[in-house]
């Protein structure tokens with residue numbers, strides 16, 4: 366823990382030196398050594414989209430809630446000196462609890478847990494902003510988006526940004542019905558693993574058509590994003606996603622041309638035009 370937290374501090378310091386803002390994920394997952402009595406109840410996952418590594422904790426149990434909040438505070442205290450701008454709270458993949466008091470997770474236990482985490486985080490870092498992820502909401506159980514809308518309408522102010530995306534098409538709810546809390550919406554394009562086999566396998570895999578298709582679905586509403594990478598070989602996808610945020614109407618093909626011009630010179634590409 367000491368070694369890894371020192372590494373995170375070095376990474377965040379380097380990001381700050383470049384003028385970047387920083388974010389870290391928190392939630393009820395990856396509690397590898399939590400006692401069995403604090404474990405979450407596994408979620409029904411008929412679509413195989415939510416994930417369950419067996420490391421989740423139930424936030425409706427007093428001991429589970431304490432463990433989640435104490436761990437969050439300890440993490441943020443280690444980052445206080447470097448500075449941390451955002452935390453991102455994630456509902457699924459991994460995560461969740463299907464116990465009687467938490468379900469339906471995205472519309473109930475997750476919201477309560479996130480509100481508690483936001484308060485605990487701001488007790489350490491008063492200017493901390495909260496990104497609330499809705500990853501794979503409504504796939505199923507349905508009704509999670511609507512429940513979040515109702516929860517933020519009656520008790521908003523603790524979340525700053527909503528993150529939405531999915532493995533396949535962009536979620537329809539924020540496009541058709543509106544973003545819960547009328548908050549800014551960001552996306553979460555998967556830029557390093559899609560199309561590689563096994564999942565997470567390495568090797569170049571440019572995805573201009575896929576990124577363009579998904580961006581076209583969401584660009585009227587999305588205000589930025591969080592391209593997700595687990596690799597060092599997806600520079601083209603990173604450039605495309607970043608350029609979409611810079612200019613929403615730029616085409617992936619045009620971005621590819623500029624990228625190739627930079628990497629290989631316009632002269633080398635002249636024969637390809």
Ligand SMILES: [Zn+2]
Pocket residue numbers: 405406423424425426462463464465466467468474
């Ligand atoms: Zn629970």
